[in-house]
Amino acid sequence: MENPFLKEYKSDIDDQKLVADAQEGDKSALETLILKHQPFIYNIAWKFVRNPSDAEDITQEAIIKIITNLAKFENRSAFRTWAYRIVANHFLLIQRKPIEQVFENFEAMANGLAMTPDQPLTDLEKVQQQQLIREMNYSCMSGMLLCLTRDQRIVYILGEMFNADHTIGSEILEITKDNFRKRLSRARKDLYNFMQNKCGLVNKSNPCRCHKKVTFAVDNKIIDSKNLLFNKEEFSNFKQFIKKDADEMLDIVDDKYAELYGALPYKEDFDKKTFMEDIVNDDHIRNLMKLN
Known part of the structure; x- marks a missing residue:
């Protein structure tokens, strides 16, 4: 996985293509885009709130915000800037x-x-x-x-x-x-x-x-x-x-x-597939994104 926060991030073009396809209703493109960034979003969340369950919850909430606003994304900035701005704002505003x-x-x-x-x-x-x-x-x-x-x-x-x-x-x-x-x-x-x-x-x-x-x-x-949180x-x-x-x-x-x-x-190692399916198979998300 390529760190999206580095100045020389090489995947902006890939992101642009995936965003364009997802905006056209391509479910596979949407899944690929989110799965690509999900580990970084989760690990920001995990370090931000410490508790893995809380981290999963706020990760899912942030991803839903990204998806539900994706149709409004107009490529005026890099996708990573736009997406992680949503993530950061969400994390900063959640209830303590x-x-x-x-x-x-x-x-x-x-x-x-x-x-x-x-x-x-x-x-x-x-x-x-x-x-x-x-x-x-x-x-x-x-x-x-x-x-x-x-x-x-x-x-x-x-x-x-x-x-x-x-x-x-x-x-x-x-x-x-x-x-x-x-x-x-x-x-x-x-x-x-x-x-x-x-x-x-x-x-x-x-x-x-x-x-x-x-x-x-x-x-x-x-x-x-018997259930270490940090040292596995x-x-x-x-x-x-x-x-x-x-x-x-x-x-x-x-x-x-x-x-x-x-x-x-x-x-x-969290359950990425199930995590994503809960989101992209939600009726509201499917209708909003007109997913195929």
Whole structure:
């Protein structure tokens, strides 16, 4: 899959053809177009709201908005800009999820971590529970994303995790390039300050360590050892979709932070076929698009 947020995205022509065919009622073209972009929409949603079920819901809602407005698309911009503008606006306007109350800000997260008792593991236990420790790591970093404001969060996901440069990012979010850079700068700085002061992954002098928290997390069902959300073998990671030579890499954050977030999981294994059929076989969608 080609990352649609990169400046040199080569699939604009393919998108234009698929859009034109879909606007003529070609169901297959519509399915191909949506399936092409659905994984990226879902993974933005997953990082934006953390809970996979919530992510599936808002992904489907955003895709329905794209499809129901596709007839109005006039190629005045690239399809990716138009489509992901709908996605971003939808995500920013949805009702706040319960998990966003838990990770309301970095102070709330710091207090939560401080209240979580440490239960150190032996070196052998660290090896035996490596998968759960990694799950704790991903879970904590996902929580840090939620501590950002929604405006910062969507900018960070697009600009840092998918490497959208200031031109693409500002067009999607309908803000100035300077504003995009400033929001990304502030998001990076806020994450930097928290991780530098709290996270043992990047600053060994910090007391917080994933392996010390994992026993409590499992015992209290914060982590489900039989149903990991973030650390599954079939997941890939964001690194494969980004490029190191991003157009506007700011120097606020050390490479270590970008590397950690680049390693967060990218989910490809959700039921794409059923997900799409629920949409394109809906009577309202079929009538609206005059699908063949």
